[in-house]
Amino acid sequence: MEIYFDTDYKRIEYDATHHIMIATWKVxxxxxEFRTGMMAMVNAMGQFKTxxxxxxxxxxxxxxxxxxxxxxxxxxxxxVAVGHSKVAFILPDDIFTNMSMEDMMxxxxxxxxxxxxxxxxxxxxxxxxxxxxxxxxxxxxxxKTDL
Numbered sequence: 805m806e807i808y809f810d811t812d813y814k815r816i817e818y819d820a821t822h823h824i825m826i827a828t829w830k831v832x833x834x835x836x837e838f839r840t841g842m843m844a845m846v847n848a849m850g851q852f853k854t855x856x857x858x859x860x861x862x863x864x865x866x867x868x869x870x871x872x873x874x875x876x877x878x879x880x881x882x883x884v885a886v887g888h889s890k891v892a893f894i895l896p897d898d899i900f901t902n903m904s905m906e907d908m909m910x911x912x913x914x915x916x917x918x919x920x921x922x923x924x925x926x927x928x929x930x931x932x933x934x935x936x937x938x939x940x941x942x943x944x945x946x947x948k949t950d951l
Contacts, residue, residue: 808848814841816848822932824856825849832865842875846882855887855916858927862896880916890917892927 805826809816813833817826825848833841849855867875880888921927 809844813837816844818852822928823854824858824931825852825854826858828860829864831863835868835871838867838871842879846886849883849888850886855889856931858892858894858931860894862894884915888916890931892919892921892931894921894924894927
């Protein structure tokens with residue numbers, strides 16, 4: 805793994821074996837940190853020429869409404885322009901983070917395939933599959949019943 809971005813709140817790595825980006829939120833970020841971390845991902849996708857991303861949001865916490873709207877509109881347009889094509893979320897058992905992620909994805913266009921997981925291995929296995937799917941049901945994620 806090659807570390808691209810590393811702060812107290814987020815780490816972005818490039819996995820050359822699978823040609824994917826892996827972003828881990830270390831702590832709940834401020835609004836500015838959230839946006840800075842998300843923009844770092846746009847730059848990383850452009851540099852490594854991959855739009856397949858895994859977001860470990862176990863420690864992300866709830867996302868402010870205005871940041872959800874920004875991510876679903878402005879950020880998403882920039883990300884899609886550099887090739888963002890498939891995203892897997894590793895979710896915690898925390899209902900508030902789950903609701904924030906679902907709210908944000910509901911606001912976004914459905915031009916990027918996405919799935920929810922509770923294990924990194926399952927997320928990697930799914931995100932590297934070339935076929936595009938709008939969503940995935942992951943039976944190993946016990947809090948989701950119909951994705």
